[in-house]
Amino acid sequence: xxxxxxxxxxxxxxxxxxxxxxxxxxxxxxxxxxxxxxxxxxxxxxxxxxxxxxxxxxxxxxxxxxxxxxxxxxxxxxxxxxxxxxxxxxxxxxxxxxxxxxxxxxxxxxxxxxxxxxxxxxxxxxxxxxxxxxxxxxxxxxxxxxxxxxxxxxxxxxxxxxxxxxxxxxxxxxxxxxxxxxxxxxxxxxxxxxxxxxxxxxxxxxxxxxxxxxxxxxxxxxxxxxxxxxxxxxxxxxxxxxx
Amino acid sequence: xxxxxxxxxxxxxxxxxxxxxxxxxxxxxxxxxxxxxxxxxxxxxxxxxxxxxxxxxxxxxxxxxxxxxxxxxxxxxxxxxxxxxxxxxxxxxxxxxxxxxxxxxxxxxxxxxxxx
Amino acid sequence: xxxxxxxxxxxxxxxxxxxxxxxxxxxxxxxxxxxxxxxxxxxxxxxxxxxxxxxxxxxxxxxxxxxxxxxxxxxxxxxxxxxxxxxxxxxxxxxxxxxxxxxxxxxxxxxxxxxxxxx
Numbered sequence: 001x002x003x004x005x006x007x008x009x010x011x012x013x014x015x016x017x018x019x020x021x022x023x024x025x026x027x028x029x030x031x032x033x034x035x036x037x038x039x040x041x042x043x044x045x046x047x048x049x050x051x052x053x054x055x056x057x058x059x060x061x062x063x064x065x066x067x068x069x070x071x072x073x074x075x076x077x078x079x080x081x082x083x084x085x086x087x088x089x090x091x092x093x094x095x096x097x098x099x100x101x102x103x104x105x106x107x108x109x110x111x112x113x114x115x116x117x118x119x120x121x122x123x124x125x126x127x128x129x130x131x132x133x134x135x136x137x138x139x140x141x142x143x144x145x146x147x148x149x150x151x152x153x154x155x156x157x158x159x160x161x162x163x164x165x166x167x168x169x170x171x172x173x174x175x176x177x178x179x180x181x182x183x184x185x186x187x188x189x190x191x192x193x194x195x196x197x198x199x200x201x202x203x204x205x206x207x208x209x210x211x212x213x214x215x216x217x218x219x220x221x222x223x224x225x226x227x228x229x230x231x232x233x234x235x236x237x238x239x240x241x242x243x
Numbered sequence: 244x245x246x247x248x249x250x251x252x253x254x255x256x257x258x259x260x261x262x263x264x265x266x267x268x269x270x271x272x273x274x275x276x277x278x279x280x281x282x283x284x285x286x287x288x289x290x291x292x293x294x295x296x297x298x299x300x301x302x303x304x305x306x307x308x309x310x311x312x313x314x315x316x317x318x319x320x321x322x323x324x325x326x327x328x329x330x331x332x333x334x335x336x337x338x339x340x341x342x343x344x345x346x347x348x349x350x351x352x353x354x355x356x357x358x359x
Numbered sequence: 360x361x362x363x364x365x366x367x368x369x370x371x372x373x374x375x376x377x378x379x380x381x382x383x384x385x386x387x388x389x390x391x392x393x394x395x396x397x398x399x400x401x402x403x404x405x406x407x408x409x410x411x412x413x414x415x416x417x418x419x420x421x422x423x424x425x426x427x428x429x430x431x432x433x434x435x436x437x438x439x440x441x442x443x444x445x446x447x448x449x450x451x452x453x454x455x456x457x458x459x460x461x462x463x464x465x466x467x468x469x470x471x472x473x474x475x476x477x478x
Binding site: 064092207211 | 443
């Protein structure tokens, strides 16, 4: 045990539990995922956590590090260390299954709730829809399309915390990309789903989602787009009908 | 009107009134500077506003924009802070009434200078 | 044994959240103050003398401080509101952090100028 060890507090338990401190040797180029992995392999095999690709592509390793939701495989310890201590907890706003693993069902259910899925009306016998990549709608969709559903934005949002039925930034962002998909035929249902207190109007543009997103997506922008779209549809009607 | 449509319309109304207020407040902040030089007396205030139709119209628009904008904001805050209390609607309506009635009274007051 | 951690200040320590908090706080106080402001102004119905009488109330220092605070709050709420209108209606250019800094400066400058002009 050297003075160079990291003091790592890790949440153990589920909804009830405690922070347990582990001493982890410091290495150059160490990520938080390396730290968690070290603890589970060398110090305490009962620690539960999730990861998959470990190279910043899948979003499975998202956790709360020093109070902020991050991808642990992409977070260098040297960047976020406070003195020589680190605090690792499960993602906020989601029920804890065990230790650092959360139950993400409500996150994905809300995606469905926002009609965040595609439905077209063409068959294999129809011609392709021609979508210009530089059309305004496609560019708006492209700005938010890279979301991989990691939950970091959802875990960072205060409105999600205070309103249990708020659909959340990821679901609304996906809904927005689909309202800009010219092939989709559920726009009226989608606008109905995202209007109201559970939807885009509950957002206060606090921007925590946009700050936290590891893919530099701006759900704040997408939700602003939905607000305008829904307001217009409610007051004047849209090309798919009036709300 | 479904809840979603209501929220959409309230959002829209609050943002439109915000745009009006943006203009009114910018002008008002300027007027405040001009007015407070050398102290503020009733005589001075009324000297500017009495009989001034432009002032009256400007400030009445201001009052109406506030009447739309503030209660919606208040309702949102109350609904989020005390969700099950049922306070949001009545307090927001009370605020709306106070702003409209007291505001219009003020505009009439400074326009007429008490000489109705 | 304690409850699992929840969102705390560390998750909210960024400029955009600060802008939201200032906007909400200033809006709430302004909304509460507005009826009082109108009440005072409606005393003008009493004519110049009656109006002057009620204005004398404001000579107490607590009113002077209140006036200054409200003017600063108005400047803050106004600037933050323009930012929100830009985010919601304008082309997306991020969370407008430059604007937040400018707004804070504007509010401070306005507050100081108010003190300077108000003898």
